[in-house]
Amino acid sequence: MCGIVGYLNLNGEKLDSSKELIGNMCHTIAHRGPDEEGSIVIDAAALGMTRLSIIDLSTGQQPIPNSDESAWIVFNGEIYNYKEIRELLVKKGHTFKTSSDTESIVHLYEEFGVDCLDYLEGMFAFAIWDRAKQRLFIARDRMGEKPLHWGVFDGKFVFGSEIKGLLAHPSVTKDLNPEALMRYLALEYIPAPNSIFKGIHKLMPAHYMIVEGGNVTIKNYWSPKAEKSKLSEAEATERLMELLRKSIELRLISDVPLGIFLSGGIDSSAIAAIATEISGKQIKTFSVGFSDKSFDESDHALAVAKHIGSDHKVVTFEPDLAFETMTELWDYLDEPIADASIIPTYFLSKMTKESVTVALAGDGGDELFGGYPTYQAHGMADTWKVIPKSLRHGFIEPALRKLPVSLNNLSFDFKVKRFISAVDEPTMRRHLRWMGSFPLKEHSQLLNPQIFDTFPYTENEEELFDSPGSSRIIMPAFAGRDNADTAMRLDLSTYLPDQLLAKSDRASMAASLEVRMPFLAYPLVDFALSLPTSMKVNSSNTKLLLRRAVAPLLPEAILKRPKKGFGIPVGKWLKNEFRPIVDELLDTDFLRSQGIFQPEYVRALLKQHNDGTADRRKELWTLLQFQWWWRKFFMAAKPSELAFRTKQ
Incomplete structure (x- = not known):
């Protein structure tokens, strides 16, 4: 396991031989690979890595070339079938200097080109500099276990396992991506290919990139077989x-x-x-x-x-x-x-x-x-909607909304209120609202109008995935065979x-x-x-x-035993042990000067949660994490210092 970084002059101009910049990029992700660090500056490209030694502890250092050094690789992950791959390549005349899975990949690329991906079973993100073709080949594993971020800034193609690696390059700018903020508030995460920083993208799972001749090409290389099982x-x-x-x-x-x-x-x-x-x-x-x-x-x-x-x-x-x-x-x-x-x-x-x-x-x-109870809830939704709307909306659902608030894990009132909040929506929208924090229809109340007006406004959560490069590998157009199947495929994809x-x-x-x-x-x-x-x-x-x-x-x-999930008592902690940090990060004066959120709306959420009139753990936690991120990257605040102040 490793972390990788790199950059490339898109005009093909040869780089200065100094390793200082690529070394600085490596230092930012040293936690991913504390055992070793390696880099190479070659032609128009610079590749770097930090290594956590797992396989071939003595000779698996990176970057690694093929036999004639016409291709160099930096690799993050594990290839579980690398021994079979090596046997195949040896039969084809390849010779190896190490016993690492990394070297198997660069030889596999030499033999099969981009089709090398068809042979790999594992988790990975890697970059290969092909000297003969003067091109950079980058790929990410099928399910997205290992990350890969990239961007084009000032004529440079820059990439890395983590965003901090890219930000260490002087050409990379640091600006908020408003559309990513919209997605984060609705979903609690930022779906690929978006990132929270404008101009920095995530390579989708099961996709590869070729950077050649100043152009960036992205293609999908795998999708599951569209077969229905006939097994008993x-x-x-x-x-x-x-x-x-x-x-x-x-x-x-x-x-x-x-x-x-x-x-x-x-x-x-x-x-x-x-x-x-x-x-x-x-x-x-x-x-x-x-x-x-x-x-x-x-x-x-x-x-x-x-x-x-x-x-x-x-x-x-x-x-x-x-x-x-x-x-x-x-x-x-x-x-x-x-x-x-x-x-x-x-x-x-x-x-x-x-x-x-x-x-x-x-x-x-x-x-x-x-495994999620949410999948069962989609089946229950069809039954629920059989009840006349006048009865549901006029009597049953208002009564359920008045259930006493419990902050226990997956409490009855939490599940019931989530259920009725989106039960009448189409399957995908319903599922995303059940899982997320702020429905899109609430964003006009939450966000400062100047921020909100920059969004391509929609109230349909399924449109959050309609961005360039956002093809989903698990389903064509999320087409499941039934509501629960659609929800499972949606979760697998995003x-x-x-x-x-x-x-x-x-x-x-x-x-x-x-x-x-x-x-x-x-x-x-x-x-x-x-x-x-x-x-x-x-x-x-x-x-x-x-x-x-x-x-x-x-x-x-x-x-x-039923599904419980790996949660924490955040609803209770927000009212007690975490209260000081909540009060600081969601302070009204700071919110007003920040200009992103409407302070009155945020304070109302806080009051409801602290008074016990509503469970706002998801909304408040989502805001809290964003506010930390904002302070860290745009106010140079160290989280540890913030924590020290709030605990005094």
């Missing part, structure tokens, strides 16, 4: 276990110690149980607990750990610890991410890094196999890569920990998308096929 439930169960075992087996390959994030949910528990079977030895597992029992899953994780005999470590995440962790993590983030679970994810990553260098995680299982995987990458790499996701192996993705919804979710349960497949491996209590 028993056959599908067997096939699922075959694919999952194969994926886990590949992801257990490592030259350094390895462990597993264990939440006590179906996904991580299945991975831990199967990994134990495959390895034939005790594995290390790690989890985080909360004193607030509505959020705590540590007892379930412990039950699984005892069942499989793992060496288990758990730490309770108290509010003071959360506050310190949050302000420490803020130093690493370049964009606002409104998923509050990034805080315990970072804490868990730091704790895990004390024992191992690689961890397996269960990301992707919910989206592929129907929420998973742009929110969950971005969160996991930033949190784990800030701790210099590599995290691997067995559920995101593309053969497993193909298989899952071929299944009918009836094998995944119904009105009474979720993850039907997955539960059946792993039933022989896990305790019955784990198989029967």
Whole structure:
């Protein structure tokens, strides 16, 4: 695992041989690869990397060339089938100087060109400078596990794993992207190809770029097979276990110690149980607990750990610890991410890094196999709308809105109020509003008119993905077979890569920990998308096929427990332990001078939350993360200093 950076003169002019600039860009992402740093300035290009050594610890330094040095690569990620690729290339006459997966890629490119991507199974973002063609070839993995940002500034093409790497280049400007702000407020994340900075873009998952002759070309290289499974439930169960075992087996390959994030949910528990079977030895597992029992899953994780005999470590995440962790993590983030679970994810990553260098995680299982209660809610919506509107709107829904506010995890009133808030909308819009913070129809109240008027206004959340380069690989036009299937495919295309995987990458790499996701192996993705919804979710349960497949491996209590999610008690903390930092970042005078949000609207949200008349945890947390980002990048405020002031 590494971080990569680079730049290219688009006019083809040869660069000065000094490595100072590319070295400075590398320094900004040193946390991604603390073991080594390497760079090369060659022709019109400069490539740099920071390395976290996982495979071939002694000779895997980058950048790495092919045999005649006509192509050079910097690479972030892991290629799990690199040994098979190497065997193929050796038969074709290639010779290797290292045992690293990185060298296999540059030789694969030499042999097959851009079609080399068809052979790769893994998570990756890489850049290859082709000296013969004088072109830069950049690619990102199929599901978006590893990030890649890029931009064109002042005749320079600049790229990097993280935005901070680009900002270290003097040509790159630092301006707010208003359209990205609109997307962030509605969705709680910024979908690719947008970023919060104007002119800086994200390369979409399963896409590659060619920069040649001053032009930038972006193309899609993979999409799932559009097939419907004809397997019986028993056959599908067997096939699922075959694919999952194969994926886990590949992801257990490592030259350094390895462990597993264990939440006590179906996904991580299945991975831990199967990994134990495959390895034939005790594995290390790690989890985080909360004193607030509505959020705590540590007892379930412990039950699984005892069942499989793992060496288990758990730490309770108290509010003071959360506050310190949050302000420490803020130093690493370049964009606002409104998923509050990034805080315990970072804490868990730091704790895990004390024992191992690689961890397996269960990301992707919910989206592929129907794990979120939201998918069930789409089925309930059709039933709900059978009730006459006059009865629903006149009596039932007003009564439900008056339910007492609870700040517990997935409380009844939270779910009910979310449900009725968008139940009458079309499937995609309904799903996005259920998952997000500020519906687009509220932006005119939230935003300063001067900011709001810069947006191409719409009230349709599905239009948030209608931007150049925003083709989605999981579905043509998000066309699912039913409402739940549409929602799952939408989450796989946007929420998973742009929110969950971005969160996991930033949190784990800030701790210099590599995290691997067995559920995101593309053969497993193909298989899952071929299944009918009836094998995944119904009105009474979720993850039907997955539960059946792993039933022989896990305790019955784990198989029967409902989805809880990796949340934190942010609603309560905003009213108590985090109150000082909320008051400072959302201060009325500051909001007024900042000129982005309408202070009266924000203060009303705060009052409702603090008075207990409404649960505004999602809205306030979304604003809080943006305000931190704004102060860090446009006011040169250090998060740690801000935290110190507010705790006095």
